Amino acid sequence: MDAPCGWSSAAAVAEEEDLRRGPWTVEEDVVLTGYVAAQGEGRWNELARAAGLRRTGKSCRLRWLNYLRPDVRRGDFTPQEQLLILELHFRWGNRWSKIAQHLPGRTDNEIKNYWRTRVQKHAKQLGCDVNSRQFKDVMRHLWMPRLVERIQAAAAADAAAATAPTSSSEHVAPPSAAHDQLVVVGRGDMCHSPDQSTMTSSTAGSSSTSTTSTSVPYGEQLPSSTNHHLLMTSVTAAAPDWSSDQCGSASAGISNDMFEGSWSELLARAYDDDGADSSLLPDFQMSKIGDNWWSLEDIWSQQPY
DNA sequence: AAGGAAGACAACCGCGGTCAC
DNA sequence: CGTGACCGCGGTTGTCTTCCT
Numbered sequence: 001m002d003a004p005c006g007w008s009s010a011a012a013v014a015e016e017e018d019l020r021r022g023p024w025t026v027e028e029d030v031v032l033t034g035y036v037a038a039q040g041e042g043r044w045n046e047l048a049r050a051a052g053l054r055r056t057g058k059s060c061r062l063r064w065l066n067y068l069r070p071d072v073r074r075g076d077f078t079p080q081e082q083l084l085i086l087e088l089h090f091r092w093g094n095r096w097s098k099i100a101q102h103l104p105g106r107t108d109n110e111i112k113n114y115w116r117t118r119v120q121k122h123a124k125q126l127g128c129d130v131n132s133r134q135f136k137d138v139m140r141h142l143w144m145p146r147l148v149e150r151i152q153a154a155a156a157a158d159a160a161a162a163t164a165p166t167s168s169s170e171h172v173a174p175p176s177a178a179h180d181q182l183v184v185v186g187r188g189d190m191c192h193s194p195d196q197s198t199m200t201s202s203t204a205g206s207s208s209t210s211t212t213s214t215s216v217p218y219g220e221q222l223p224s225s226t227n228h229h230l231l232m233t234s235v236t237a238a239a240p241d242w243s244s245d246q247c248g249s250a251s252a253g254i255s256n257d258m259f260e261g262s263w264s265e266l267l268a269r270a271y272d273d274d275g276a277d278s279s280l281l282p283d284f285q286m287s288k289i290g291d292n293w294w295s296l297e298d299i300w301s302q303q304p305y
Numbered sequence: 306a307a308g309g310a311a312g313a314c315a316a317c318c319g320c321g322g323t324c325a326c
Numbered sequence: 327c328g329t330g331a332c333c334g335c336g337g338t339t340g341t342c343t344t345c346c347t
Contacts (some may be wrong), residue, residue: 021317022317022340023316023343024316042333044333051336058317058318058332058334059316061316062316066315067315092337096335097334098334109315112336112337113313113314113315115314116313120311148339190339307347308347309347310345310346310347311344311345312343312345313343313344314341314343315342316338316339317340318336318338319335320334321333321335322332322334322335326328
């Protein structure tokens with residue numbers, strides 16, 4: 001039924017339905033946007049016909065939801081958003097649309113792409129499956145704590161910038177909308193059961209993670225009944241004592257890929273650090289991790305250490 | 306500077322669920 | 327109740343861009 005493959009078969013398809021495929025043109029975008037603005041979303045097949053778009057309703061819907069919708073946010077994921085994605089993926093697995101509901105302006109497609117291009121890549125480089133316990137432990141006890149620290153550092157820097165008699169008039173971008181979202185999604189468990197569909201909230205209470213006291217800037221925003229604090233504490237409990245100022249200045253200028261850096265260095269630091277419970281980390285053989293890794297200077301851009 | 310490899314992103318496909326008829 | 331149209335989701339693929347040699 002479908003054309004054999006690829007956009008090159010568009011001509012074959014065109015003889016049947018005169019349907020276009022492939023990238024959308026500006027003109028098509030304008031037409032679609034106009035029709036949705038006038039008639040609202042839904043009834044995509046009808047809309048496509050009425051608008052004279054030689055596209056399937058399906059294609060129109062996808063274009064609108066993933067690209068043309070006015071509230072679609074584009075650009076790099078903030079550390080807050082990355083933390084959310086990790087945490088929600090722990091809970092729900094590949095339920096991209098569900099995860100996207102908690103990241104305003106982000107589409108499931110974008111989150112899915114992020115996961116596949118960034119997260120899975122790093123699992124691969126560590127030589128383990130992205131769904132493996134080993135990889136999840138690294139995320140939970142190493143990367144997520146670092147994300148939290150970066151968020152804290154950014155918030156602190158923002159606050160400092162707001163109070164300081166500034167000589168620079170440059171406005172530092174405030175924490176994004178996702179900042180608040182941390183509160184919203186902080187409920188529920190954060191376990192790493194491989195079976196996301198069967199997770200129960202009771203697992204949160206039985207979390208074995210120690211609840212080391214830690215100051216969390218977002219804490220005051222949280223309903224104490226949520227498990228958000230649990231998330232933050234569980235995330236930070238095993239965090240090595242990295243000074244937060246390593247994160248450089250506020251939101252601006254922060255590398256938005258928490259996974260950047262050298263695995264060998266990152267892991268070595270975690271294992272060596274007295275403040276961190278390295279027993280929580282999987283036992284990676286450093287020798288297995290080659291030299292062709294990113295430079296840590298990329299991640300803690302301003303102050304490599 | 307050129308070509309290949311890898312990464313990032315946009316778009317398509319198939320499947321299952323829902324709903325109207 | 328069966329059927330078909332439509333919608334939404336998750337997986338996959340194609341294309342463009344960037345990086346590296």
